[in-house]
Amino acid sequence: MANSDNNRRKFFATTLQSVGLTALGGLLWSGYSDEVKASPLVLRPPGALPEEDFLKACIKCGLCAEACVNRDSNKNQDGSSRPSTLQMAKGGDHRMIGTPFFIPTEVPCYMCDDVPCVPVCPSGALDMPSLLNEKKELDINKATMGLAVVHKESCIAFWGIQCDACYRACPLLDEAITLEYQKNERTGKHAFLLPIVHDNICTGCGLCEQACVTEKPAIFVLPNEIAKGRAGDHYVKGWDEKDQNRVQNAKEIKTKNERSQKEASDYLNMEVEY
Amino acid sequence: MKNIKYLLLRRVTQVTLLFLYFGANAFGWHMLEGTFGASRLFGLIPLADPYTAVQVLASGFVLGADVLLGALIITVFYMVVGGRAFCSWVCPINMVTDLANWLRRRLKLDKDEVNYRFIKRRARYWIMVLGIVVSAIVGVAAFEVLSPITIMQRGIVFGFGAGVSVIIAIFLFDLFGVKNGWCGHLCPLGAAYSVIGSKSIVRVEHNHTNCTNCMDCKVVCPENQVLHMINKSSISVTDAECTNCGRCVDVCNDDALGFSIRSFTNK
Numbered sequence: 003m004a005n006s007d008n009n010r011r012k013f014f015a016t017t018l019q020s021v022g023l024t025a026l027g028g029l030l031w032s033g034y035s036d037e038v039k040a041s042p043l044v045l046r047p048p049g050a051l052p053e054e055d056f057l058k059a060c061i062k063c064g065l066c067a068e069a070c071v072n073r074d075s076n077k078n079q080d081g082s083s084r085p086s087t088l089q090m091a092k093g094g095d096h097r098m099i100g101t102p103f104f105i106p107t108e109v110p111c112y113m114c115d116d117v118p119c120v121p122v123c124p125s126g127a128l129d130m131p132s133l134l135n136e137k138k139e140l141d142i143n144k145a146t147m148g149l150a151v152v153h154k155e156s157c158i159a160f161w162g163i164q165c166d167a168c169y170r171a172c173p174l175l176d177e178a179i180t181l182e183y184q185k186n187e188r189t190g191k192h193a194f195l196l197p198i199v200h201d202n203i204c205t206g207c208g209l210c211e212q213a214c215v216t217e218k219p220a221i222f223v224l225p226n227e228i229a230k231g232r233a234g235d236h237y238v239k240g241w242d243e244k245d246q247n248r249v250q251n252a253k254e255i256k257t258k259n260e261r262s263q264k265e266a267s268d269y270l271n272m273e274v275e276y
Numbered sequence: 277m278k279n280i281k282y283l284l285l286r287r288v289t290q291v292t293l294l295f296l297y298f299g300a301n302a303f304g305w306h307m308l309e310g311t312f313g314a315s316r317l318f319g320l321i322p323l324a325d326p327y328t329a330v331q332v333l334a335s336g337f338v339l340g341a342d343v344l345l346g347a348l349i350i351t352v353f354y355m356v357v358g359g360r361a362f363c364s365w366v367c368p369i370n371m372v373t374d375l376a377n378w379l380r381r382r383l384k385l386d387k388d389e390v391n392y393r394f395i396k397r398r399a400r401y402w403i404m405v406l407g408i409v410v411s412a413i414v415g416v417a418a419f420e421v422l423s424p425i426t427i428m429q430r431g432i433v434f435g436f437g438a439g440v441s442v443i444i445a446i447f448l449f450d451l452f453g454v455k456n457g458w459c460g461h462l463c464p465l466g467a468a469y470s471v472i473g474s475k476s477i478v479r480v481e482h483n484h485t486n487c488t489n490c491m492d493c494k495v496v497c498p499e500n501q502v503l504h505m506i507n508k509s510s511i512s513v514t515d516a517e518c519t520n521c522g523r524c525v526d527v528c529n530d531d532a533l534g535f536s537i538r539s540f541t542n543k
Contacts, residue, residue, distance in 0.1 A: 024402045028410055035414040035421045057416045058337040061328055062426060063314035064301070064434060072304035090430055092437025099421065099439070100313075100430055124314045124322055124342035125332065 041097045042228060045104050045206065047088055048111065048145035049120045049128040053227065059127035062100030064090050066119035066128060073118065087111050088119060106208020106223050113142045113173050113207050143174065148206025149229040150179070150199045150221050157220035159195055162186045168197050168221045171213030178204040197221065201230065282522030289365050294432050301433045311429050312366075313420065314343050322346035327404070327468035331417035334408045351472055359473030363459060363466050364521035368428045372443055373459045376450035377498060386455060395454055395461045397501065397517070404464035404471075419464055456498045459519075466519075474516035479538040480524060481512045486532035493524035493533060512538050 039057050047066050050056050071086035078084045087104045091097040102119075104111060117140045120128045135141035150168075154160040172179045177200070184194040197210075199221075208223045223229075235252035239245035256262075293308065300309035306319035315323040324346030332339055354362060364370055380386055410418035420426060424446050427439045436443075450457045459466055482505050489507040494500045502515035503524065525533045 020402060024406055027403065028406050028413075031406065031410045031418060032414050035410060035416055035418050038421055039414070039416050054415070055337065058332065058335040059339070061313040061324070061332060061339075061343060061417070062420055062430070063310040064430065065310045065314070065316065067434065068301045068304075068309055071301060090434040092431070092435060092439050093427065093442065094438030098416075100311075100426060122316075124310075124316075124324065124340055124346065126338075126340035 039098050042225060044097050044101075045106070045148050045208070045223060045225060047102050047104070047119045047128055048113075048117055048142060048147055048205070049123075049130060049133045050147070051127055051129055053225070056127050057098055057101070059125050060098075060101050061125040061127070062090075063124065064100075064102070065122040065124065067102050069118040069122045073114065075112075075114070085109055104208070106211040107219065110208035110212045111145075111147060111205075112209070113145070113205065115142065116140065117142050117145075143203075143205065145205040145207075146226060148208070148223040148225050149201050150204050150206065150208075150210050150223050151229050152197055152199060152221045154196075154220075156216055156218070157197065158216060159197055162188065162192060162194055164195060165215060166195055166197070167213045167215050168210035169195075171209045173207060173209060174203055174205070179210060279526045282526050286365050286521060287371070290368060290371060293366055294368060294429065297429065297433050311433060312426055314346055321349070323350055325465070326351045326472065327407075327465050328417060328420055330408060330468075331411040331419060334411040335415050335417055336412070354469060354473045355476060357476060357478055358469075358520065359476035359478070360466060360469045360517065360519040361473070361476075361478075362469050363463075364519040367425055367465075368432065369425050369443075369446060369463075370459065372428070372447050373450045373456070373498075376447050377456065379451055380455060381495070385452070395457065397461055397499075399461050400463055400467035401470075403462060404467040407464045423465070424458070425463075425465060460498055460517075470516040477538050478520060478535060479512040479514060480518065480520070480522070480533055481536040482506060482510055483532050483534075484508060484510045486530045488530050488532075490530070492527040492529070496523045496527050498523075512536065514538065 042053065044053070046053070046056055047070075051059055067086065067088040067090050070088040073086070076084050076086060085108070087109045088102045089095070089104065091099050091101050091103060093099060095103075097103055117133060120130050120133060120140065123130075130140070133140050133142065133144045135144060152160075152168075157165075159165045166181060169175070169179050169181055179197050179199055182194075182196045182198050184196060186192040186194055206223045206226070211219045211222045214221050235249045238249050296305065296308040297311065297315075299305040300307065307317075309316045309319070310323075312325050313328050314325070317323055322342040322345050324343045326347040329339060329343055329347040332343075354360075358365075407419040422442070424442045427442050431437075431439050431443070446458050450459075454461060482503075484505070484507055487507045491506070493506060494503050497503055498521065499515075499517045499519065502513050502518045504515075505511050505513070520535075522535065525535065
């Protein structure tokens with residue numbers, strides 16, 4: 003009797019210990035995993051799902067990177083082979099380990115016509131349907147890897163010096179980046195040729211960033227999530243029927259705070275203490 | 277330790293597979309592309325790691341058909357043939373932990389006073405389940421975030437970077453920490469293959485009438501709890517944790533151990 007009691011106690015104790023240690027491990031593991039997936043400044047291959055989904059879906063096999071490196075076209079002008087665009091994140095890269103990414107200043111995406119990196123993806127992390135055009139063909143121009151952003155204070159074209167390096171480097175010449183002419187009031191007889199990026203056309207390939215002549219590129223590609231704002235449902239282009247469709251499913255948002263106790267007209271005339 | 281037939285066969289298999297993976301990236305070969313997470317054999321047949329696939333599914337993403345089919349192929353293969361053969365015949369970490377284990381024996385670190393046993397061998401099954409739970413909570417395949425197996429393989433194919441520190445950590449843990457610490461106690465992938473291959477067909481069989489009870493097999497076995505029948509009864513090693521590495525067969529000088537097809541009839 004005493005023996006079976008002891009056995010039972012031992013069983014409960016060891017079970018409790020195992021469960022407790024598992025909970026401890028789970029907490030540490032979850033915390034670590036959650037931290038390491040937080041690297042928003044990363045550019046993914048064409049067709050990649052939004053970052054949150056991409057991190058779930060990517061099985062870290064490297065087939066996309068292998069398709070990228072083994073291109074006959076991976077040659078510099080002097081015939082030497084160049085490194086591939088896609089890298090697999092290693093320890094020390096400070097990106098989710100084993101996931102593909104690229105750094106435009108090292109090697110930008112050259113936007114191959116046949117998009118070799120996407121069809122090989124076995125998991126669906128690189129979403130092929132998102133790159134199909136009306137004729138159901140792969141179309142790299144539909145890629146949205148990121149968005150080029152111009153920092154006008156360091157862009158020498160905005161200083162009035164003539165430079166169109168990014169404009170010339172862009173694979174979607176005169177579409178993704180256009181030059182806007184403006185009068186240079188300082189000299190009175192010259193023109194500014196200002197690079198303007200159009201976000202519905204720019205694929206985020208990074209050729210402009212690589213081509214930029216300033217010490218640290220004045221035009222650079224950011225992930226869409228970071229580069230783009232969002233007007234929200236409050237603001238609608240009343241003159242644009244398409245834009246009205248955007249807010250079709252908008253829901254009313256009621257803000258309740260101290261001020262909303264009174265009528266709007268009252269609040270406008272109310273004295274506010276800050 | 278005259279015979280190293282299976283040890284050599286295993287090393288040749290491991291190195292060949294890794295070299296094919298390496299060549300896929302370096303030379304554009306189409307024999308075996310990708311990494312263990314998901315691969316393509318001969319540019320056609322998909323292969324995928326079932327445990328990784330389960331983690332991805334748990335994280336809430338519906339995987340592409342290629343990965344699901346690949347995971348199925350690998351599962352069926354090891355269910356029938358291999359058992360935990362992945363661990364000793366394919367996994368590159370096996371070479372690291374085998375080296376640590378060999379050094380342990382050389383440095384005589386296996387004595388009780390220096391052989392810490394604060395982790396139980398069943399810990400890996402808890403970790404395996406935990407990996408799936410954490411994947412579901414965090415929304416990312418949790419073991420793949422830190423798996424030394426794929427870190428080492430990607431290191432070989434794409435370059436190590438700081439990832440080499442993980443490999444060194446495993447080596448030090450197995451050498452100075454727990455004997456067979458990683459592969460025999462912690463690795464959830466090994467646990468998954470234990471579960472998958474628990475009924476596999478190819479097994480080590482013991483003939484106890486030949487056995488002289490020298491215990492060489494138990495010394496060299498990385499999972500020596502599976503060799504409980506030595507010098508007791510002539511049965512197959514049916515424990516799921518046997519990796520089919522064949523070291524016991526190698527070191528046996530009495531012809532008491534050998535690979536055979538598991539018998540399901542006489543228990």
